[in-house]
Amino acid sequence: MVWNIALGKGFICVLALWLGFILPLCKTRIYTNHWAVRIAGGPEFADTIASKYGYKNMGQIGDLKDYYHFFHSRTIKRSTVFSRGSHSFISMEPKVEWIEQQVVKRRIKRDYKAGPPSPPSPPQSIYFNDAKWTSMWYIHCNDDIHNCQSDMNIVGAWKRGYTGKDVVVTILDDGIERNHPDLVQNYDTQASYDVNGNDLDPMPRYDASNENKHGTRCAGEVAASANNSHCTVGIAYNAKIGGVRMLDGDVTDMVEAKSLSLQPQHIDIYSASWGPDDDGKTVDGPASLARQAFENGIRQGRKGRGSIFVWASGNGGRSRDHCSCDGYTNSIYTISISSTAESGKKPWYLEECASTLSTTYSSGENYDRKIITTDLRQRCTDSHTGTSASAPMAAGIIALALEANVLLTWRDVQHIIVKTSRAGHLNAPDWKTNAAGYNVSHLYGFGLMDAEAMVKEAERWKQVPSQHICVESADRQIRTIRPEHVVRSVYKATGCIDNSNHHVIYLEHVVVRITITHPRRGDLSINLTSPSGTKSQLLANRLFDHSMEGFKNWEFMTTHCWGEKATGDWILEIYDSPSQLRSQKVPGKLKEWSLVLYGTSVHPYSSLRYEKPRSAEPPTDDEFPEEYSGPCDTECNENGCEGPGPHNCINCLHYFLKFKNNTRTCVSECPSGFFRDDKKRCK
Numbered sequence: 001m002v003w004n005i006a007l008g009k010g011f012i013c014v015l016a017l018w019l020g021f022i023l024p025l026c027k028t029r030i031y032t033n034h035w036a037v038r039i040a041g042g043p044e045f046a047d048t049i050a051s052k053y054g055y056k057n058m059g060q061i062g063d064l065k066d067y068y069h070f071f072h073s074r075t076i077k078r079s080t081v082f083s084r085g086s087h088s089f090i091s092m093e094p095k096v097e098w099i100e101q102q103v104v105k106r107r108i109k110r111d112y113k114a115g116p117p118s119p120p121s122p123p124q125s126i127y128f129n130d131a132k133w134t135s136m137w138y139i140h141c142n143d144d145i146h147n148c149q150s151d152m153n154i155v156g157a158w159k160r161g162y163t164g165k166d167v168v169v170t171i172l173d174d175g176i177e178r179n180h181p182d183l184v185q186n187y188d189t190q191a192s193y194d195v196n197g198n199d200l201d202p203m204p205r206y207d208a209s210n211e212n213k214h215g216t217r218c219a220g221e222v223a224a225s226a227n228n229s230h231c232t233v234g235i236a237y238n239a240k241i242g243g244v245r246m247l248d249g250d251v252t253d254m255v256e257a258k259s260l261s262l263q264p265q266h267i268d269i270y271s272a273s274w275g276p277d278d279d280g281k282t283v284d285g286p287a288s289l290a291r292q293a294f295e296n297g298i299r300q301g302r303k304g305r306g307s308i309f310v311w312a313s314g315n316g317g318r319s320r321d322h323c324s325c326d327g328y329t330n331s332i333y334t335i336s337i338s339s340t341a342e343s344g345k346k347p348w349y350l351e352e353c354a355s356t357l358s359t360t361y362s363s364g365e366n367y368d369r370k371i372i373t374t375d376l377r378q379r380c381t382d383s384h385t386g387t388s389a390s391a392p393m394a395a396g397i398i399a400l401a402l403e404a405n406v407l408l409t410w411r412d413v414q415h416i417i418v419k420t421s422r423a424g425h426l427n428a429p430d431w432k433t434n435a436a437g438y439n440v441s442h443l444y445g446f447g448l449m450d451a452e453a454m455v456k457e458a459e460r461w462k463q464v465p466s467q468h469i470c471v472e473s474a475d476r477q478i479r480t481i482r483p484e485h486v487v488r489s490v491y492k493a494t495g496c497i498d499n500s501n502h503h504v505i506y507l508e509h510v511v512v513r514i515t516i517t518h519p520r521r522g523d524l525s526i527n528l529t530s531p532s533g534t535k536s537q538l539l540a541n542r543l544f545d546h547s548m549e550g551f552k553n554w555e556f557m558t559t560h561c562w563g564e565k566a567t568g569d570w571i572l573e574i575y576d577s578p579s580q581l582r583s584q585k586v587p588g589k590l591k592e593w594s595l596v597l598y599g600t601s602v603h604p605y606s607s608l609r610y611e612k613p614r615s616a617e618p619p620t621d622d623e624f625p626e627e628y629s630g631p632c633d634t635e636c637n638e639n640g641c642e643g644p645g646p647h648n649c650i651n652c653l654h655y656f657l658k659f660k661n662n663t664r665t666c667v668s669e670c671p672s673g674f675f676r677d678d679k680k681r682c683k
């Protein structure tokens with residue numbers, strides 16, 4: 001497939017002719033001469049042990065304490081068998097708590113080869129003198145004949161004074177052209193590294209095909225300098241931008257972990273536009289070190305507020321891939337970003353799934369315009385494409401929100417995205433309103449990002465209460481999955497009501513852990529219905545997935561129940577639609593499933609959590625006498641009050657305030673202590 005850039009060379013692939021289909025089977029593992037080792041006690045111990053067994057200690061793995069990168073030069077670089085010899089006795093060493101020879105992982109960039117260049121744009125009002133400014137349709141789409149109808153309101157955020165200043169973004173990719181005239185000014189050495197070359201300089205490797213242009217293109221979208229007459233304007237054009245060169249070589253668990261845990265106290269946002277093959281048959285996700293890097297970043301990064309990981313949802317649309325089979329986009333720790341074309345139509349490469357949080361513009365059909373950004377060899381391009389282009393755009397918008405409020409935690413950022421993304425003119429057959437009032441779709445998550453709305457929320461945001469994790473007990477009743485029958489399993493969730501540290505009332509992410517055996521994984525589809533009736537499709541049929549491996553404790557994630565209540569009946573439905581391609585007739589089995597509910601035990605936006613808005617005019621004391629001992633004002637909410645007094649309501653009637661003297665008035669924004677009820681509006 002032309003849009004897949006295979007990184008792993010030397011895979012041993014067997015072509016099997018099966019029912020008239022050519023099936024490449026690339027099962028062979030490729031072992032490298034790199035090891036990840038866990039040794040407690042400090043680097044001196046690690047050095048001693050390394051030299052005793054003939055390894056070179058290359059240093060700590062990223063920010064992961066006690067984990068070291070060992071290199072063994074006498075082992076061949078790539079091998080299909082794991083390495084044996086006297087050096088392998090290192091695992092017997094008592095101080096060595098864990099060791100793993102690194103295997104090559106297939107990771108592909110999420111752009112595709114572009115067709116002919118985009119049509120020229122008409123002239124329009126000029127804000128900046130940058131060469132490509134006038135054709136940057138996704139930043140100022142309203143004043144354009146190719147009216148893109150829904151605006152991401154980036155200019156609106158700029159007008160409020162936010163340009164990404166003091167926010168640090170890094171692009172995990174194939175390098176960054178740090179001396180590009182449009183990047184050099186914002187380039188940040190401390191946010192950069194060359195994991196492939198093991199040095200500090202992430203400059204891309206140049207070749208005739210410009211294979212390594214991807215990172216430089218992503219970087220310009222975030223932080224190309226504004227008004228310097230060159231090329232384009234980044235969305236966060238005063239942010240600092242770094243690059244990690246990690247895709248131009250063998251990608252291993254350790255390579256990913258080093259990249260994801262680079263400088264977590266310095267870097268705020270990591271943008272990744274790559275992942276496992278989008279071939280419609282792969283099920284793959286982060287392995288142990290990369291998982292630890294995510295958790296380390298979430299718990300400790302940004303002074304404990306949590307690193308922000310932004311991920312491209314995937315380009316496997318044409319292979320009918322489903323992003324739930326990608327453990328990176330499917331993780332609660334990543335903000336998974338989808339794409340929409342300028343027209344609001346679904347791009348051909350889009351992958352659907354329930355873990356997508358939000359959407360930004362990107363390429364669509366050939367006649368739709370593509371993304372304009374910096375390019376390799378100090379050039380500009382107007383043909384950046386795919387979900388690869390969408391993730392950095394989201395990273396840029398999030399940088400504006402972090403400038404507006406540096407205290408936002410990783411979950412605050414996700415809450416703000418959920419609250420402010422809009423369906424706009426984005427075309428999807430499955431838009432639905434969940435029980436918390438948010439519109440959500442499997443194509444677009446909560447919709448198109450809105451930078452101005454995000455910075456406004458950020459300005460007055462108070463951190464949401466701490467995250468509770470409720471692991472409901474597993475349902476281990478084995479159920480046979482008969483072809484053309486629905487297996488239905490109902491679980492009555494309590495939200496861990498008996499344990500105050502785990503109690504979840506208001507949901508954020510919901511994860512379903514599932515173990516299924518099946519003769520052909522691609523024939524399965526899975527839905528989850530929340531107690532409030534919101535249906536998430538956790539898996540759709542995948543035409544090319546002939547695997548007989550089923551799912552072993554795979555975690556499917558949905559964002560669609562955000563804000564809903566956790567308790568009640570959750571319904572899991574599995575359907576098996578047997579395709580012609582199935583060789584075995586043995587039916588599948590649902591062996592085990594369990595729910596992991598993430599959220600809070602108190603309302604995330606309880607009135608007292610809002611700080612005084614910077615711009616909206618607060619009500620006077622006269623209008624809101626402080627000493628009120630009566631009941632919660634019935635007019636001000638449906639969900640009741642949070643805390644004492646009539647005004648501590650969870651929602652205020654949308655744009656509608658009632659005062660003590662019974663007069664009502666329309667306001668353009670809910671003042672401090674009040675919350676919009678999106679179901680009600682003033683006339």
Ligand SMILES: *[C@@H]1O[C@H](CO)[C@@H](O)[C@H](O)[C@H]1NC(C)=O
Nearest residue numbers: 126127128129130226227228
């Ligand atoms: C960009 O520079 C031009 C001068 O070349 C100036 O007139 C214009 O105001 C600048 N734009 C912004 C937004 O600063």
Ligand SMILES: *[C@@H]1O[C@H](CO)[C@@H](O)[C@H](O)[C@H]1NC(C)=O
Nearest residue numbers: 422423431433437438439678
């Ligand atoms: C959700 O979608 C419905 C139907 O399109 C629309 O009427 C409503 O305003 C939307 N709600 C929000 C919060 O955007």
Ligand SMILES: *[C@@H]1O[C@H](CO)[C@@H](O)[C@H](O)[C@H]1NC(C)=O
Nearest residue numbers: 486525526527537573574575
């Ligand atoms: C899941 O829901 C979709 C959309 O409502 C439906 O088309 C599909 O048949 C359902 N699948 C299962 C397994 O229930």
Ligand SMILES: [Ca+2]
Nearest residue numbers: 130225230232
């Ligand atoms: Ca520029």
Ligand SMILES: [Ca+2]
Nearest residue numbers: 278314316321
């Ligand atoms: Ca995918």
